[in-house]
Amino acid sequence: MAEAPQIFVRTSDGKQFHSWASPTAETPIAKLLESLLDEYPLSQHGPIDLIDESSGKLIDPEVSAGTVANRILAVRTRYVSDALGQLDTLRVQEAPAVDYFHEPGSSTIALNLWYPGLVRIDSLGGSKLVVKGSHRAMLTLPKDFPEKPPHILWLSPIFHPNLSADNEVWPMRYNWSDAPSVLTLVTALIDTVVGLTIHLGRRFGVRCHQVQNSRASNWYRRNRKAVASLAKRTRYRLDGPLIGRPLESTNVHWNVKGALTGGDPTVFLSRRAVRGILEIGIRNSGWLIGKQGRRGHAPWIFVERIVPLPPHCNSEAPANAVGVLRGGQGQNETPPTNDQLRPLDVHLQDGEPVLRFGSSLNPLTGYLVEVEVVLPTNPTLQSDGVLRQPITVRGPYPVQARQLSQVHEPKTSPEGARSIVRLHTKELEPPVCMYCGNLCFMGEEWGACVECGFIMHGECLHQLEGCPNTDCPRTALDPRSSERLSETGQYPFKIEGW
């Protein structure tokens, strides 16, 4: 049996050492990280990482203590784990449009973004601009992160003035020293992808280093309004339809935080909004995205999620913003637009949300929060057996796609029948959605545009509210496509099914 190793860990300021006697050689380093939490509380330092001083490499928490015996480790605060925590926050708020993959022990993070962005497709018939909803990038955290910003490598094809495939990119108008946070950096990157913040350069001037594609720059200059319109519609959309006040119109359970006062505005916070306020509010400001209404003389507000606000963001308030979250350094600042259209003002005090409505200086005494309901074990007591969420998942996003891929993986064919099975599989090969790039599988709703024949999922169409083909009369870039869809409630697509 291997001897239990002694491990030395240099403190984050580099002045002292901690010594840790691992119970066994097989004990994972995660145990050491746990024991360091007393010295580095999560609330103060965020998640911490351990670095091998000799190689500078990140230590995977799952490796055994024996593998790092006789090496000196160093504590790093606000490094990879902290960045991943911030991406988790963003993933929850933007679900399901943001996802990431991180190999333990690595300082690179693969980022997947599902937002509308343009891609040029060249074929024999000529080139065509298509709205694509799936993009990939790679974040690399430097050794001196967060003093130095991450490097962002854009991986997927894109037709954009400031982004290009296989090149290092940086979101427009984002200054790392103002907000050294992965959360706001990726938010700003999303704003750049969808075209909310773009830099077009001067029309006849010297080419600016930020303009990576001058052809795209010219196109965006001509179609700026259409791109901005699509960006606003999709970036800040509400996931679930809300017909009236959530207490009467949604299928979720509620609890009261604090105590309500009759006649006061009633505020409803979804679970992810609560999480967003707590996690984003300690660093950044943000938009409260939701819906508001009035019952008689009593106003109500529902907050579905939080969209972080990059610092010095001067973009106008989104249509679905019902208020602002004043977080981080901005707590004492005047909110960007606390007007009658966005009357809710939220900030954190002692780790708890404080809500103000309109011009009132007094905070609301209470608000309703969405409760996670555990299904009862007695099935007879359940009316329909369905746990409903206020937020509906849209689009064949990665998890669904993976599940579907597993379901549709061709089974091993019996001996002697291989060629027939292969032919059969080929004949039934599902078409690819032009928007998300995933296959349109059996049982899914998908169809072809009646104008141009582009194929896409029903859910993707619902998200995009138009055809991804920019040359099509029903293009998503034309707001009238969206209006037609919302007026008729019907797809301008011939739904095929499989």
Next chain:
Amino acid sequence: MEVSVSRHPIPYHLPIDSDGFKHIVADGSIAPKQLLVFLSHDVYDFIRNQAREYSPQEIGGVLLGQYCIDNDARFLIVPTAVACDLGSATPVSIQFPPEFWQRVEEVHASEFPGLLRIGPYHSHPGYGIHPSGTDRTTILNAFSKPHHISLIYDPHSDQIGFTCWDDGVLQTPSGCFIYEHKQPEDLVRQLMDARPE
């Protein structure tokens, strides 16, 4: 046997929108799209104290209140209750004898005319807020109208919940709102006057 009469809800402001109500909290999670129950803080405290005092025996009684509607929200305001101190109770059962119903009738007619018998309340010392088989039979037989509820309190877990009917289906237990009112006597008078017998 209790004779139940189907009632129409009377138009009234939902307490969370009404100025007279203050300090509205919730005990348990409020289930969606079903009857909302606003229990007076006095009734709530009374039931909890009674249940704790007599634990491990069950306790019970009848809730009196008003069945209201505000736009599409149906709700009950329960400002008072009549406790059952007659009959027999064990740790797993309680019986409401005919004398108790007689007393409820008297109190209802003399002190709270215009209010409705909303339904029974009783305690489940240590076995949760879900109605038992006996409870379900009782509710089905005597309290099966849209304005009827059955309120259960478990003093061990300090949980309260009510079950009600929706389209003939007994719903899963939901939590209640607990309210205080600036002028409780006026509220009771308003609720009684809202439904002249």
